[in-house]
Amino acid sequence: MKRPSRWCSTMEEFWEITFPLMLPVSITAILIRIIFKLKLADIIINVTSGGPGGATDSVTSFIYREYRDRSNVGYGTFLAIVYLILIVIFMTFLIKMAERWSRPRY
Numbered sequence: 001m002k003r004p005s006r007w008c009s010t011m012e013e014f015w016e017i018t019f020p021l022m023l024p025v026s027i028t029a030i031l032i033r034i035i036f037k038l039k040l041a042d043i044i045i046n047v048t049s050g051g052p053g054g055a056t057d058s059v060t061s062f063i064y065r066e067y068r069d070r071s072n073v074g075y076g077t078f079l080a081i082v083y084l085i086l087i088v089i090f091m092t093f094l095i096k097m098a099e100r101w102s103r104p105r106y
Helices: 010-038 041-047 059-068 073-102
Strands: none
Touching (some): 010 073
């Protein structure tokens, strides 16, 4: 990493010093926010029950309604497992990209 000096531009200082130091905390916050957004079913079910004709359904609320309300246990379980696999793949990709960005570039 470069030491900040009077010849260093503000953007160069940000990208070389500040950004790599902020990256681990930022990635953790982003991962937590994504996980919370993916688990949005409880709010939708309690407030609108999926809305008129399922218009306000999220993926998780659709899986929940398929499993519990329609008693389609096999299909609901299949959807939940596929959704979990997609989330794990996406989060792994995001973590790998964060590791790549946080490596020193010298």
